[in-house]
Amino acid sequence: HNVQDGASAGKTLPERVKIVEVGPRDGLQNEKTVVPSEVKIHLIDMLSEAGLSVIEATSFVSPKWVPQMADQVEVMMGIHRRPGVSYPVLTPNLKGFLAAVNAGAAEVAIFGAASELFSKKNINCSVDESLQRFEVVTKAAKEAGVPVRGYVSCVLGCPYEGKVSPDKVAQVAKRLYSMGCYEISLGDTIGVGTPGGMTEMLQAVSREVPVNALAVHCHDTYGQALANILIALQMGISVVDSSVAGLGGCPYAQGASGNVATEDVVYMLHGLGIQTGVDLPKLMDAGAFICCSLNKKTSSKVAQATCKL
Amino acid sequence: SWVKIVEVGPRDGLQNEKTLVPTEVKIHLIDMLSEAGLPVIEATSFVSPEWVPQMADQVEVMKGINRRPGVSYPVLTPNLKGFQAAVKAGAAEVAIFGAASELFSKKNINCSVDESLQRFEEVTKAAKEAGVRVRGYVSCVLGCPYEGQVSPDKVAQVAKRLYSMGCYEISLGDTIGVGTPGGMAELLEAVSREVPVDALAVHCHDTYGQALANILIALQMGISVVDSSVAGLGGCPYAQGASGNVATEDVVYMLHGLGIQTGVDLPKLMDAGAFICRSLNRKTSSKVAQATCKL
Numbered sequence: 001h002n003v004q005d006g007a008s009a010g011k012t013l014p015e016r017v018k019i020v021e022v023g024p025r026d027g028l029q030n031e032k033t034v035v036p037s038e039v040k041i042h043l044i045d046m047l048s049e050a051g052l053s054v055i056e057a058t059s060f061v062s063p064k065w066v067p068q069m070a071d072q073v074e075v076m077m078g079i080h081r082r083p084g085v086s087y088p089v090l091t092p093n094l095k096g097f098l099a100a101v102n103a104g105a106a107e108v109a110i111f112g113a114a115s116e117l118f119s120k121k122n123i124n125c126s127v128d129e130s131l132q133r134f135e136v137v138t139k140a141a142k143e144a145g146v147p148v149r150g151y152v153s154c155v156l157g158c159p160y161e162g163k164v165s166p167d168k169v170a171q172v173a174k175r176l177y178s179m180g181c182y183e184i185s186l187g188d189t190i191g192v193g194t195p196g197g198m199t200e201m202l203q204a205v206s207r208e209v210p211v212n213a214l215a216v217h218c219h220d221t222y223g224q225a226l227a228n229i230l231i232a233l234q235m236g237i238s239v240v241d242s243s244v245a246g247l248g249g250c251p252y253a254q255g256a257s258g259n260v261a262t263e264d265v266v267y268m269l270h271g272l273g274i275q276t277g278v279d280l281p282k283l284m285d286a287g288a289f290i291c292c293s294l295n296k297k298t299s300s301k302v303a304q305a306t307c308k309l
Numbered sequence: 310s311w312v313k314i315v316e317v318g319p320r321d322g323l324q325n326e327k328t329l330v331p332t333e334v335k336i337h338l339i340d341m342l343s344e345a346g347l348p349v350i351e352a353t354s355f356v357s358p359e360w361v362p363q364m365a366d367q368v369e370v371m372k373g374i375n376r377r378p379g380v381s382y383p384v385l386t387p388n389l390k391g392f393q394a395a396v397k398a399g400a401a402e403v404a405i406f407g408a409a410s411e412l413f414s415k416k417n418i419n420c421s422v423d424e425s426l427q428r429f430e431e432v433t434k435a436a437k438e439a440g441v442r443v444r445g446y447v448s449c450v451l452g453c454p455y456e457g458q459v460s461p462d463k464v465a466q467v468a469k470r471l472y473s474m475g476c477y478e479i480s481l482g483d484t485i486g487v488g489t490p491g492g493m494a495e496l497l498e499a500v501s502r503e504v505p506v507d508a509l510a511v512h513c514h515d516t517y518g519q520a521l522a523n524i525l526i527a528l529q530m531g532i533s534v535v536d537s538s539v540a541g542l543g544g545c546p547y548a549q550g551a552s553g554n555v556a557t558e559d560v561v562y563m564l565h566g567l568g569i570q571t572g573v574d575l576p577k578l579m580d581a582g583a584f585i586c587r588s589l590n591r592k593t594s595s596k597v598a599q600a601t602c603k604l
Contacts, residue, residue, distance in 0.1 A: 003567050004310050008529045191600070194566025195525055223559035223596030224566070226522040230490055256600040264518035271489025271519070301518030305486070305551040 003195065008231070014238035016275045018054065019262060020185070020215060021047055023290070024075075025056040025090060027247025027259055029068050031294055037071040039293045041078040046286035047244060048082040051277045052262075056109065057087040060096035076103040088149055092123070094136045101144055108141060109149045110134045112176055114169040115158035118189075122153075131175050138180040150176030151217065155186045155201055156193030159252040166204035174208035183213050185241055188228065190252050191221030195231040202235050215239035218260050220299075221250045225260035226268055233274075240265055245287035246299025261300035263287060311570045312528070313349065314557060315480070315510060315536045316342055318585070319370075320351040320385060322542025322554055324363050326589055332366040334588045336373040341581035342539060343377040346572045347557075351404065352382040355391035371398040383444055387418070389431045396439055403436060404444045405429045407471055409464040410453035413484075417448075426470050433475040445471030446512065450481045450496055451488030451523075454547040461499035469503035478508050480536055483523065485547050486516030490526040497530045510534035513555050515594075516545045520555035521563055528569075535560055540582035541594025556595035558582060 024044050028035055040058075047055050057079060063070035072089070081087060088107040091097040100108055112130055113119040119127045134150075141148045154161075155169045173184045186205065188198075198216075205214060216232045216239075218225040229240055246261035266278050284303050291298045298304060319339050323330055335353075342350050352374060358365035367384070376382060383402040386392040395403055407425055408414040414422045429445075436443045449456075450464045468479045481500065488496075493511070500509060511527045511534075513520040524535055538554030545553040561573050579598050586593045593599060 002310060003525070003528050003569070004531060004533065194563050196567040220596065221600045222562055223521060223556070224563055226518060227525045227563060230522045230525060250600070253600045257596060261518070267517055268489050268519055268522060272491040301515065301552060305516045305545070305548045 008234050011234040013233050013272055013274060014236070016238065017233070017269055018239045019052055019265065019276055019278060020054040020056065020239060020241040021052045021244060021262060022056045022217075022241050022259065023047070023244035023247045023262065025059050025069070027243040027245075029059065029066055030248035030251060030258055031068070033294050033296075034068055035293060037074045037078060039290070040071065040075050043286060043290050044075070044079045044087070046282070046289060048080065048085050050282035050286055051279045052283075053084065053277060054086045054088065057089055059090035060100040060103075060105075061090065061092050072099075073103045076105060091137055093133055094140060097137045097140055101146060105146070107147045107149065108137070109151060110137055110176070110181070111151045111153060112172050113153040114164050114172050115154040115161045117160035118154050118158050121160060127172060131172070131179070134176070135179050142180055148181045149183050149185060150181030151185045151187055152176070153187045153189045156188040156197050157190055159190050166201040169201055170204040170208045173205050173214075177209045177213060183215055183239065184209055185215040185217045185239075187217035187241075188219050190250060191219030191224060191258070193218070193228055194224055195227050198228045198231050199235065202232060202237065206235070211236040212238065215241060217241035219250065219258050220246065220260040221253055221256045221258060226264060229260070229265060230268070244283065245291050245303065247290065257299050261287075261298070261302070263300040263302040267302045310568070311533065312564055313534045314347055314560065314571050314573060315349040315351065315534060316347040316539060316557055317351045317512075317536050317554065318342070318539035318542045318557065320354050320364070322538040322540075324354065324361055325543035325546060325553055326363070326591075328589050328591075329363055330588060332369045332373065334585070335366065335370050338539075338581060338585050339370070339374045339382070341577070341584060343375065343380050345577035345581055346574045347578075348379065348572055349381045349383065352384055354385035355395040355398075356385065356387050368394075368398045371400060386432055388428055389435060392432045392435055396441060400441070402442045402444065403432070404446060405432055405471070405476070406446045406448060407467050408448040409459050409467050410449040410456045412455035413449050413453050416455060422467060426467070426474070429471070430474050437475055443476045444478050444480060445476030446480045446482055447471070448482050448484045451483040451492050452485055454485050461496045464496060465499045465503045468500050468509075472504045472508060478510055478534065479504055480510040480512045480534075482512035482536075483514050485545060486514030486519060486553070488513070488523055489519055490522050493523045493526050494530060497527060497532065501530075506531040507533065510536055512536035514545060514553050515541065515555040516548055516551045516553060521559060524555070524560060525563070539578065540586050540598065542585065552594050556582075556593070556597070558595040558597040562597045
């Protein structure tokens with residue numbers, strides 16, 4: 001892949017991009033400070049007001065493992081659901097799925113990995129075993145009429161295995177898609193990917209899953225996120241995951257950043273003439289609010305630039 | 310494929326840092342950057358020390374650095390007087406700074422764009438006679454803190470003037486970092502109609518986090534020279550506390566990941582970044598540096 005060959009620059013970009021806001025779940029889950037339920041609820045409500053159409057609300061994992069998400073039920077019951085907005089929740093297994101539906105969830109998410117070692121270390125089973133577990137969830141979800149979003153971790157590199165084969169990613173994505181996930185989000189979990197690797201990976205995956213069912217979930221740990229997102233857009237991707245204020249550091253590189261900031265993604269997309277439905281000033285308000293509550297500085301460059309002018 | 314990195318940390322970077330840095334530290338930084346394989350390192354600026362105290366030790370720095378063979382150490386020269394002082398101090402390459410915005414030119418150097426270009430023509434004439442290469446910079450190519458939007462055609466004209474008067478390369482600067490890839494593509498299309506693309510460079514600021522995406526699209530359009538600053542030194546003077554220059558480490562990481570050669574040794578570059586950050590008592594603005602040293 002020769003980036004300087006001029007072929008990519010003229011590619012048509014999507015007119016519209018759907019942003020999947022993962023701050024309240026993925027973001028907060030990776031923040032050290034445990035945040036009160038009212039704050040979580042208010043954050044989600046502010047994000048709804050800002051025009052985001054998908055907001056990952058909470059996670060139905062055991063509170064023992066993830067104390068930050070212990071108030072999963074209160075959050076689901078407390079948020080103000082805006083019409084047309086989806087509030088997916090994580091469900092690692094059937095038990096979590098049933099609890100989620102019981103608490104009012106209308107969409108769920110399941111997390112696979114493209115690396116065997118990562119799967120073992122993270123959820124203590126092989127990739128295959130995890131997929132079997134997920135099939136139990138997708139079956140139940142189908143019966144209940146609940147859409148399921150699939151995630152694949154470590155698509156551009158693994159903290160344990162190092163390099164990850166694009167074909168492995170494609171296979172895991174294909175399994176998730178075949179078992180009923182309507183969308184597969186491809187996550188550069190440790191943010192090591194660069195645009196060449198992103199291209200190669202998307203080429204492999206889009207041979208198995210239609211490109212309009214794919215999303216990218218880029219981490220900004222090495223500052224590569226927006227460049228990786230740009231190249232994904234050039235390849236036809238039109239769904240991008242991000243986290244308000246860049247919430248959620250990287251658990252594998254202490255002190256380093258993790259999720260890409262929604263404000264920075266929206267700034268780029270709007271600058272490119274791509275519609276998102278997001279009101280950037282209102283989004284920045286939500287970011288300012290949660291940073292105040294967490295007593296931390298925003299990781300969004302747009303937010304840093306704007307509030308100082 | 311190959312990209313030439315123009316390292317502006319010691320000049321553009323340090324000039325925009327509040328802390329005044331001792332001469333020995335500047336010299337050591339430049340020497341470390343030479344060791345890291347950078348082919349061009351902007352060493353200092355021959356402006357009046359009244360205006361830019363950080364660059365008051367311009368002559369000592371030029372005399373003190375260890376010049377690595379094959380590496381260029383350009384210096385800024387705002388006018389003929391500065392040029393002559395630079396050559397006297399041993400400079401073999403100089404840089405001149407124009408702007409694509411009238412208001413910015415007036416506020417920054419107290420004259421119109423045209424007047425500044427006339428002033429620069431004196432420098433390029435003298436440089437030609439002295440056999441000294443001149444690099445031209447255009448500021449505000451994707452937006453101006455005073456005028457707002459900037460026309461790509463205006464940028465193209467200023468670039469063309471600088472190129473015609475003898476600059477071997479024109480660096481296009483997104484001074485306040487507001488640009489996004491669509492604007493960058495549009496800009497480069499306009500400018501490359503007037504100046505050959507292999508004589509163009511991009512100087513992206515990361516104030517809004519857009520720098521690497523803008524650099525990527527520039528690469529896709531045939532640009533092969535990129536300016537950056539070790540550790541992302543140099544904040545934005547127009548948005549207090551916000552970031553400015555893009556970090557060389559992050560640019561190199563992306564280029565190497567793309568299979569593009571730069572000649573840069575990333576670990577040695579990070580050492581230089583760590584050194585200057587310690588001296589400035591500040592955290593690095595490079596994400597690669599933040600990620601790596603914590604693992």
